[in-house]
Amino acid sequence: xxxxxxxxxxxxxxxxxxxxxxxxxxxxxxxxxxxxxxxxxxxxxxxxxxxxxxxxxxxxxxxxxxxxxxxxxxxxxxxxxxxxxxxxxxxxxxxxxxxxxxxxxxxxxxxxxxxxxxxxxxxxxxxxxxxxxxxxxxxxxxxxxxxxxxxxxxxxxxxxxxxxxxxxxxxxxxxxxxxxxxxxxxxxxxxxxxxxxxxxxxxxxxxxxxxxxx
Amino acid sequence: xxxxxxxxxxxxxxxxxxxxxxxxxxxxxxxxxxxxxxxxxxxxxxxxxxxxxxxxxxxxxxxxxxxxxxxxxxxxxxxxxxxxxxxxxxxxxxxxxxxxxxxxxxxxxxxxxxxxxxxxxxxxxxxxxxxxxxxxxxxxxxxxxxxxxxxxxxxxxxxxxxxxxxxxxxxxxxxxxxxxxxxxxxxxxxxxxxxxxxxxxxxxxxxxxxxxxx
DNA sequence: ACCTGAACACCGTTCAAGT
DNA sequence: ACCTGAACACCGTTCAAGT
Numbered sequence: 001x002x003x004x005x006x007x008x009x010x011x012x013x014x015x016x017x018x019x020x021x022x023x024x025x026x027x028x029x030x031x032x033x034x035x036x037x038x039x040x041x042x043x044x045x046x047x048x049x050x051x052x053x054x055x056x057x058x059x060x061x062x063x064x065x066x067x068x069x070x071x072x073x074x075x076x077x078x079x080x081x082x083x084x085x086x087x088x089x090x091x092x093x094x095x096x097x098x099x100x101x102x103x104x105x106x107x108x109x110x111x112x113x114x115x116x117x118x119x120x121x122x123x124x125x126x127x128x129x130x131x132x133x134x135x136x137x138x139x140x141x142x143x144x145x146x147x148x149x150x151x152x153x154x155x156x157x158x159x160x161x162x163x164x165x166x167x168x169x170x171x172x173x174x175x176x177x178x179x180x181x182x183x184x185x186x187x188x189x190x191x192x193x194x195x196x197x198x199x200x201x202x203x204x205x206x207x208x209x210x211x212x213x214x
Numbered sequence: 215x216x217x218x219x220x221x222x223x224x225x226x227x228x229x230x231x232x233x234x235x236x237x238x239x240x241x242x243x244x245x246x247x248x249x250x251x252x253x254x255x256x257x258x259x260x261x262x263x264x265x266x267x268x269x270x271x272x273x274x275x276x277x278x279x280x281x282x283x284x285x286x287x288x289x290x291x292x293x294x295x296x297x298x299x300x301x302x303x304x305x306x307x308x309x310x311x312x313x314x315x316x317x318x319x320x321x322x323x324x325x326x327x328x329x330x331x332x333x334x335x336x337x338x339x340x341x342x343x344x345x346x347x348x349x350x351x352x353x354x355x356x357x358x359x360x361x362x363x364x365x366x367x368x369x370x371x372x373x374x375x376x377x378x379x380x381x382x383x384x385x386x387x388x389x390x391x392x393x394x395x396x397x398x399x400x401x402x403x404x405x406x407x408x409x410x411x412x413x414x415x416x417x418x419x420x421x422x423x424x425x426x427x428x
Numbered sequence: 429a430c431c432t433g434a435a436c437a438c439c440g441t442t443c444a445a446g447t
Numbered sequence: 448a449c450c451t452g453a454a455c456a457c458c459g460t461t462c463a464a465g466t
Contacts (some may be wrong), residue, residue, distance in 0.1 A: 040460075189349070197349070
């Protein structure tokens with residue numbers, strides 16, 4: 001008899017040991033010592049497994065104390081969301097869907113709620129608040145996916161990482177930074193970009209509202 | 215004898231007819247009327263095929279007239295980048311790597327150049343300009359991937375699209391917008407978010423520079 | 429109920445052999 | 448040179464059959 005808990009634990013073990021790419025139905029079944037086909041009595045399909053795994057991961061996250069200031073609260077919640085997913089880049093792939101919010105249970109929704117609430121409290125209309133959340137979500141998911149894929153590319157022995165010379169007559173500004181690009185691209189600037197984005201989103205929302213637009 | 219041009223044309227035909235998921239080495243070979251193994255005399259591997267396909271796609275894009283104002287130029291170039299990839303969401307998956315710039319030839323680099331140049335002209339330091347580009351890139355790639363996956367989820371008959379009721383005691387702000395969320399999430403707000411982001415990035419860069427920080 | 433092997437319909441890629 | 452079938456090492460999923 002195989003339980004839900006056993007399956008999720010084995011899946012985590014498999015990911016931690018062999019990497020996310022190696023989590024397949026067949027390998028997971030082998031890890032559990034059962035036939036691949038037996039697994040289908042406990043999960044609907046592979047996506048169902050991934051959603052359950054993600055839900056389990058997020059549910060054990062401790063909820064941080066959020067700042068009172070709406071802007072800071074948005075930043076803090078977005079950062080928590082980012083950090084939760086940064087360790088689990090495959091989760092970001094699962095979540096690349098606007099409907100992801102509907103897939104998660106309440107234990108994960110507080111992050112979405114905090115961002116929408118922060119925008120509301122700052123004076124955004126409901127439309128604007130949803131827009132604030134979606135924009136931040138796009139930025140966050142993009143950052144995680146790009147960084148995860150880059151890390152894989154750098155650790156793989158596949159060589160063509162980055163051409164670091166450019167035709168100065170065609171792309172002068174790129175040519176000027178080309179030698180430093182690699183070092184700069186490796187820096188973690190998520191938080192910096194996030195703050196800039198939140199500033200811009202809230203400023204635009206405020207001016208749109210005062211203009212009577214929106 | 216099979217030429218590079220024939221292969222790329224057949225690949226495009228396959229994607230247009232059957233969808234991006236159906237582009238496999240074996241199907242492409244069949245489309246060309248050759249053995250799967252023969253294809254490996256013309257391409258290094260599947261990734262090589264995808265990069266060539268993407269390069270070909272971007273190279274036939276017409277380069278728009280870019281505004282003189284640095285801020286507007288950044289927005290215009292980012293929008294061009296977005297539009298070029300929005301039609302080809304699979305390309306965004308190929309490009310989810312910080313090193314992607316090094317994979318592309320000069321025919322595609324003008325978009326990157328225009329953004330970096332716009333930031334430079336606005337008074338950003340090289341560090342800040344690279345940061346501006348990377349931030350915009352994360353947002354753009356995130357938006358494209360989320361929307362592409364959402365579209366697939368909506369057209370698929372797989373039902374669990376979005377739970378549109380929330381526990382008002384747990385997530386009151388989400389509960390308040392839940393009925394309108396779906397309609398709002400479907401709206402194309404890329405340009406709106408982009409403008410807010412560029413505003414925020416340039417404002418932060420300016421204040422960091424005047425503070426002597428950065 | 430719970431589990432199974434065999435099978436279906438695929439993948440990307442390699443290799444030794446053919447013309 | 449250019450192309451090939453067969454094979455390797457996999458996938459997710461279904462189905463009829465077993466205990």
